[in-house]
Amino acid sequence: MLPKLAHTATAKLGGLAEPSRRGFLIGALAVGGGFAVGFRPGGISMANAQAAASGPFNAYLQIAPDNTITVLSAHFEMGQGSYHGIATLVIEELGASWDDVTVVGASGNTELYGNLAWGGVTQGTGGSTAMASSWERYRLAGAAARTMLISAAAEAWGVPADTIRAEASALSDDAGNRATFGEMAERAALQPIPSEPVLKAPGEWTEIGNTETRRYDRVGKANGTQDFTIDIQLPDMLYAVPVHPPKFGATVASFDPADALAVRDVVDVVETPLGLAVVAANTWAAMQGRNALSVTWDETAAEQRGSDEILEAYRTRADEAPMAMARNDGDVEAAFASADRIIEATYEFPYLAHAALEPMNAVVVRGDDGVIEVWGGHQIPDHYQMMAAETAGVTPDQVRMRVMKTGGSFGRRAVGDADVIVETVAIARALEWRAPVKMQWTREDDMRAGRYRPAYVHKLRAALDADGTVIGWDNHIVGQSILAGTPFSGFIQNGIDLSSVEGANTLPYEIPNLSVGLTTTEVNVPVLWWRAVGSTHTAFATEAFFDEVARATGKDPVQMRLDLLSADHPRHTAVLQAVADLAEQGGAMPDGRTRGVALHESFNSVVAQIAEVSVDGADVTVHKVWCAVDCGTAINPDTIKAQMEGSVGFGLGSILAEEITITAGVVDQGNYDTYRPLRIDAMPDVEVAIVPSDNPPTGVGEPAVPPIGPAVANAILSATGRPVRQLPLSKGLSV
Amino acid sequence: MTSITINGIQHELDVDPNMPLLWAVRDVLGLTGTKFGCGLAQCGACTVHMNGTPIRSCITPVAAVAGTEITTIEGASGEVVEAVQEAWSALDVPQCGYCQSGQVLAAAALLETTRRPSDSDIDAAMSGNLCRCATYHRIRAAIHDAADRLEA
Numbered sequence: 001m002l003p004k005l006a007h008t009a010t011a012k013l014g015g016l017a018e019p020s021r022r023g024f025l026i027g028a029l030a031v032g033g034g035f036a037v038g039f040r041p042g043g044i045s046m047a048n049a050q051a052a053a054s055g056p057f058n059a060y061l062q063i064a065p066d067n068t069i070t071v072l073s074a075h076f077e078m079g080q081g082s083y084h085g086i087a088t089l090v091i092e093e094l095g096a097s098w099d100d101v102t103v104v105g106a107s108g109n110t111e112l113y114g115n116l117a118w119g120g121v122t123q124g125t126g127g128s129t130a131m132a133s134s135w136e137r138y139r140l141a142g143a144a145a146r147t148m149l150i151s152a153a154a155e156a157w158g159v160p161a162d163t164i165r166a167e168a169s170a171l172s173d174d175a176g177n178r179a180t181f182g183e184m185a186e187r188a189a190l191q192p193i194p195s196e197p198v199l200k201a202p203g204e205w206t207e208i209g210n211t212e213t214r215r216y217d218r219v220g221k222a223n224g225t226q227d228f229t230i231d232i233q234l235p236d237m238l239y240a241v242p243v244h245p246p247k248f249g250a251t252v253a254s255f256d257p258a259d260a261l262a263v264r265d266v267v268d269v270v271e272t273p274l275g276l277a278v279v280a281a282n283t284w285a286a287m288q289g290r291n292a293l294s295v296t297w298d299e300t301a302a303e304q305r306g307s308d309e310i311l312e313a314y315r316t317r318a319d320e321a322p323m324a325m326a327r328n329d330g331d332v333e334a335a336f337a338s339a340d341r342i343i344e345a346t347y348e349f350p351y352l353a354h355a356a357l358e359p360m361n362a363v364v365v366r367g368d369d370g371v372i373e374v375w376g377g378h379q380i381p382d383h384y385q386m387m388a389a390e391t392a393g394v395t396p397d398q399v400r401m402r403v404m405k406t407g408g409s410f411g412r413r414a415v416g417d418a419d420v421i422v423e424t425v426a427i428a429r430a431l432e433w434r435a436p437v438k439m440q441w442t443r444e445d446d447m448r449a450g451r452y453r454p455a456y457v458h459k460l461r462a463a464l465d466a467d468g469t470v471i472g473w474d475n476h477i478v479g480q481s482i483l484a485g486t487p488f489s490g491f492i493q494n495g496i497d498l499s500s501v502e503g504a505n506t507l508p509y510e511i512p513n514l515s516v517g518l519t520t521t522e523v524n525v526p527v528l529w530w531r532a533v534g535s536t537h538t539a540f541a542t543e544a545f546f547d548e549v550a551r552a553t554g555k556d557p558v559q560m561r562l563d564l565l566s567a568d569h570p571r572h573t574a575v576l577q578a579v580a581d582l583a584e585q586g587g588a589m590p591d592g593r594t595r596g597v598a599l600h601e602s603f604n605s606v607v608a609q610i611a612e613v614s615v616d617g618a619d620v621t622v623h624k625v626w627c628a629v630d631c632g633t634a635i636n637p638d639t640i641k642a643q644m645e646g647s648v649g650f651g652l653g654s655i656l657a658e659e660i661t662i663t664a665g666v667v668d669q670g671n672y673d674t675y676r677p678l679r680i681d682a683m684p685d686v687e688v689a690i691v692p693s694d695n696p697p698t699g700v701g702e703p704a705v706p707p708i709g710p711a712v713a714n715a716i717l718s719a720t721g722r723p724v725r726q727l728p729l730s731k732g733l734s735v
Numbered sequence: 736m737t738s739i740t741i742n743g744i745q746h747e748l749d750v751d752p753n754m755p756l757l758w759a760v761r762d763v764l765g766l767t768g769t770k771f772g773c774g775l776a777q778c779g780a781c782t783v784h785m786n787g788t789p790i791r792s793c794i795t796p797v798a799a800v801a802g803t804e805i806t807t808i809e810g811a812s813g814e815v816v817e818a819v820q821e822a823w824s825a826l827d828v829p830q831c832g833y834c835q836s837g838q839v840l841a842a843a844a845l846l847e848t849t850r851r852p853s854d855s856d857i858d859a860a861m862s863g864n865l866c867r868c869a870t871y872h873r874i875r876a877a878i879h880d881a882a883d884r885l886e887a
Binding site: 077078079080081214215217218219220221222223224225226227228230231233239264265282283284285288355356357358359405406407408410440442443638639642643645646647648649650652653671672673677678679680681683685686 | 750751754755758761762763765767768769770771772773774775777778780807808809820823824825827828829830831832833834835836839857858859861862864865866867868869870871872873874875
């Protein structure tokens, strides 16, 4: 998610993408008898940074006298395990024990928490960058704290520093001296700050790469004690539900609150930038008030088309010339003119909803000090802080963002107009800040608010010579831009929104004449990054078409990929070989089953999957999936495996039965009865191999989503001879 | 006034008797382990036990549970729930965790009636509980693991 923010931030800052040691000026501060280690921004003292209203915490870690170690995470937790991963980095270098460590979401200091994979220009979680951004930053913080604790102990005990160990949140030596980190913290804060903290060598790691470690946050997630935004309870809090227009782009013409206000416990009906909101003493009363409310909508500017019409227009447009070129190698036109044979296929992708289990929500309160606190799943907290301040009519330093663990996001909690954030702030302001307000969207509000994975049509053509060698490849992509019309639109360069073409324009196969064109459409259906973004459709179109070509030329799909992968794609080759070996070890295929393979790089990780499938009439069953991944250094192997397994299920659900359709401007689906993510009865067995790597960590949360669709499609092609060119599969297999 | 018993404690609630149990438990009683996901008995995040049987609290009016014993995740206890939670922990099942109160209560109810469930028993009992992170692979394995723990 947010891939373009990453690219452009990098470009803007002249290539400041790779975090360097010089970029970390570690600072330290005594805090309440303990100490905090963070980053000292040039020219700003830690004391000043500490005092900023918008930054409740300004450190990477804090050690309290009672030995509680708090890790302040720059990246938010939506299930992908970023809190656990960042804690792993700190614990590894600090020598702490998991039992003493908690992780909280940090915010309010871009210098400290800006995403380094995005050039550090803003705090945010997306594009599967959390561990890449954190890799040096949090290890250095842990190492700096360890160095200062040891230095403090050496001073206190009068022994050389190199005789002291830091293990299990305590300092000790062979002479029998011992102190907890907490006991030594106050003195540690006074020690010289190491300018270049020494990191452990990979051979010394006990936490990074440990296959036995389980997530520190697993218990609270299984006994109901982990708090999400929906669980926040404040004294005298009021509860709101939104009233959104039935069509995208419609606005409130008039409304009569009388019937809503007559409902028991309803307090108010207020206008918001997104429509209206009903405010009550509890959620149920707000919902009942909304049912009673009468609203007239102005649909002058509303999108009136349906998804069938939109896709029909895309099909026509796909046959015409693209608006812009994302890649153009060799002479594609000449290759097709000289071709012995041309293969052609058009693939269609529906709108998809994120449909995270925790529907969109936020809590807003203005404290006695005048500071406005905003609780939520803040995937891009710096941006949301600005938007909340503007809505509240205050300066950003008067807004404090409280980052909550979130019940899934898949990209939905990073949205340019900060929808639920500005909506909730607007309600609190309309109520003159007299009470805390919790805004809770219902499932239907969430599903019908747009922000979908855009619908796309891909037209693919391959030119073959007389030997069946692919001499030309052309891919025309038609669909909406995710970035257009958002605060990120400046990142569109030469008519190319990279999030529309990523994965297609980086096709790893050696084909001398290769073009990728883009036609960006104007449709008033709000769209957004959806877990794995452009690769959700480009991987399917390119990898399914690849197998159509392999089949037409009588080639083995794995071997043809290995043959065409150029020498500068060694990770692709290794991952493909690893998944082929894994499936081979799985033994002979049972009768009536076929296998399909797909390979795709996204977010700097490479994933290959092989799906074993049976087809019975229109019914497709996916029995088993083998998955190999190269994600650089594997920090938390079990979390990586979990993300691979979950991504297979998430991606499989999206091709089996997920689809948002629109009829005359109105979204047809509202709940999980009609929008149907994967359920347990369709979940295949998944086996994962992590390809060993010494490289810095790359993406884990998204890269395993793209390959599963084409792997299953390719198995179906193998079973039936019929390609899958239209999704979801619930529409029926094509003839 | 509606009288309901939650986790062994009787509460007199001055609310609309049509209010779903979910919102009474969450907004009125402050027990937030039970989650809202759909409001339509489609996702199972709001699962609680009524006299030991899993029900969807989002579509069950408070008036309908008067005179029954309701158990939420906060009050769930006993060897079966503990075995499930130990298995969940050992296999690191949760990702975001939002659906997991419901998953744990649904799994415990299955094991109360079927001590050695097959994969198809698990699929049948658990397919009403949606997990958008798709932790299903581990849910299945953890239910088998919990069955082992109960036998040991």
